[in-house]
Amino acid sequence: MSDPMIVASDVGKAYGTGPGAVVALAGVTLSVAPGERVAILGKSGSGKSTLMNLLGGLDSPTTGSLAVAGRNLAGLSRRQLADYRLTQVGFIFQSFHLIPSKSSLENVELPLVLAGKPARDRRTSARELLARVGMDHRADHYPTQLSGGERQRVAVARALVNHPAILLADEPTGNLDSATADAVMELLSARVRETGVTLVLVTHDEDLAARTVDRVVRMRDGRVVE
Ligand SMILES: Nc1ncnc2c1ncn2[C@@H]1O[C@H](COP(=O)(O)OP(=O)(O)OP(=O)(O)O)[C@@H](O)[C@H]1O
Numbered sequence: 001m002s003d004p005m006i007v008a009s010d011v012g013k014a015y016g017t018g019p020g021a022v023v024a025l026a027g028v029t030l031s032v033a034p035g036e037r038v039a040i041l042g043k044s045g046s047g048k049s050t051l052m053n054l055l056g057g058l059d060s061p062t063t064g065s066l067a068v069a070g071r072n073l074a075g076l077s078r079r080q081l082a083d084y085r086l087t088q089v090g091f092i093f094q095s096f097h098l099i100p101s102k103s104s105l106e107n108v109e110l111p112l113v114l115a116g117k118p119a120r121d122r123r124t125s126a127r128e129l130l131a132r133v134g135m136d137h138r139a140d141h142y143p144t145q146l147s148g149g150e151r152q153r154v155a156v157a158r159a160l161v162n163h164p165a166i167l168l169a170d171e172p173t174g175n176l177d178s179a180t181a182d183a184v185m186e187l188l189s190a191r192v193r194e195t196g197v198t199l200v201l202v203t204h205d206e207d208l209a210a211r212t213v214d215r216v217v218r219m220r221d222g223r224v225v226e
Contacts, residue, residue, distance in 0.1 A: 005069060005166060005198040006032035006055065012063035013050050013222075024050040026222035027064065034165075037192060037199040039209035042219030048202045049170060051219070055200060056089050056168050057081040069165040086115055090159030090167040090197065092188070094174040096151040098143040104130060104154045105139040111162045129157035132194075133187060149180035156188055160195060167192065170202045185212060 013025040025047045032038050040048050053059040054066055057073055060081075066073045069088050076084060091097075098107045105126050112122035130136045133153040143151055152172060159167055172188065173181035189212055192199050203209050209216050218226045 002034055003070065004031045005034040005036070006030065006200070007067045008051075008064070009066075010064040011051075011054065011061045011066050013047075013054060013059070014062045024222055025054075025061070028219075028222070028224050030217060030224055032198060032200065034198055035196045036215065037201070037213040039201045039203055039213040039216050040219060041203065041206065041209060041216055046219040047222040048219055050222075052168050052170050052200065052202055055166065056091060057084045086111060087162060088165045090162065090164035092152070092155050092159045092167070092169040092172045094171040096143070096148075096155050096175075098151055098154060098158075100143050103140050103142055104135055104146070104157075107143070107154055108157045108161050111158060115162060125161055126157070129161045130154070132160075132191060133157045147180070148176050149184050152176065152184045153187060156184070156191060160191055160197065163195070164197060166198045166200060168200050171204070172201070173203075173205075173208070181208075188212075 008028050008030040011025055011028040015022045015024055028051060040051065042048050054061055054073070055068060061074055071084060073084065099110065102110065108126040108129055109122050112125060127136065127139065130139055133156050135150060135153045135157065138146060138150060146154065169188065173184055176184060185208060199213065201209070201213060217224055
């Protein structure tokens with residue numbers, strides 16, 4: 001057995017302190033194997049996005065320990081967390097988060113620019129990824145010139161271009177109509193299988209989870225309940 005990709009041990013997260021503090025995570029324990037695809041389901045406010053932020057190194061746990069790809073995230077400096085995000089994590093958000101002033105190609109290239117990759121290599125990698133998501137014909141278009149489904153395809157390419165260890169997708173089809181959502185999910189699943197990346201998918205959609213992932217994790221009141 002290889003080591004787990006994600007190990008969360010009794011992870012707690014509170015926003016604020018004192019009587020006004022909000023406990024968003026009340027002790028999450030979870031282990032995810034390399035290449036495993038996991039969906040997180042739970043009501044609004046159950047802590048899904050908070051957990052994703054911690055996994056992505058965007059925020060730190062208040063208590064407990066969290067390790068991804070063998071790194072203890074709680075022990076990292078801000079600079080190390082930034083490096084972790086850049087090299088180990090791919091993010092896909094509900095609202096795409098593409099940079100409006102950059103073309104599709106430039107958006108996909110951006111993680112490679114930040115990682116200091118040489119211009120020619122990154123251009124080649126970004127073009128390859130755009131082709132893998134069926135968007136090579138829109139390489140020079142800007143986000144406002146793209147449909148929602150097309151934007152999310154570009155976002156999928158951007159999330160994978162750095163060969164991350166984990167891919168975090170937070171309601172990736174939440175802003176799309178159902179036909180477009182199905183097409184984007186199919187593409188995302190195909191790229192996930194192809195790359196073997198470990199997927200953590202937040203969704204409200206039971207059917208989507210059932211057809212996309214290996215395991216469903218349910219959250220309630222800041223805890224994993226199954
Ligand atoms: N920055 C913050 N400051 C204070 N409280 C917060 C903050 N972010 C989240 N919370 C609170 O933490 C709890 C968990 O929120 P979280 O966003 O993780 O839930 P969620 O399951 O992702 O919900 P949704 O499905 O609506 O996105 C909620 O009670 C929320 O109000």
